[in-house]
Amino acid sequence: MKNTLKVMLFAMMAIGMMACGGKEVTQEDLKTAEASLFNADQTVNEAEAPKVADTYCRFVKQHPDDSAAAQWLYRAMEINVFLKDADKSIKLGDQLMKQYPQSEWAPMSLFLLGSYVYDSQLNDTAKAHVAFQRLIDSYPESELVDDAQMSIKYLGLTPEEIMERIMSQTEVEDTVSVATEE
Structure with a gap:
């Protein structure tokens, strides 16, 4: 009876650990995960990438007050953007x-959501606009504000249309500059 109780207790503990994300994620685990993210030629190891993102997320879940938690969460997000898991x-x-x-x-996460997830992956310019505007409104001192404003300006355009607009704007500016010099 005691052996049966011990086996059941051990099984319950094992199930509980799996449900809570397994073992404690340490700084060493993060370094190991980071190292496994890239192949020898510095390309992303797509087979390992989901596991690496999961390790980062488990670290954040286990250590939400760690000074680097936001960074690890952002890195997990970057990996999922790369994997096109919108x-x-x-x-x-x-x-x-x-x-x-x-x-x-x-602010970096808002820019990433706006440009790569909503605009590029999902072709949802309305949600991309919301993400960019939220960045502009919530983080007016961010160095990404100009990029967000420019992104809003060109939302929904093809790369060719963007280049055409930039070229025509440059031509207008050159014409104005020459006229001012005369």
Whole structure:
């Protein structure tokens, strides 16, 4: 009877650990995960990338008050953007904005959501606009504000259309500059 009880207790503990994300993630685990993210030729190891992102997320879950938690969450988001997992990217971006709105990673996550997830992956210019505008309104001192404003200006345009607009604007500026000099 005692052996059966011990086996059941051990099984329950093992199930509990798996449900809570497994073992404690340490700084060494983060370094190991980071090292496994890239192949020898510095390309992303796509087979390892989801595991690396999961390690980062588990670290944040286990250590939400760690000074680098926002950075690890952002890195997990970056990996999911690279993997084109829009749903997971949005979830992680929202989590970062909710848990760490004052971190340096918050405006970067909004820009990443706006440009790569909503605009490029999902072709949802309305949500991209919202992400960029939120960055502009919430982080007016961010160095990404100009990029967000420019992104809003060119939302929904093809690369060719963007180049055409930039070239025509440059021509107008050159014409004005020459006229002013005369």
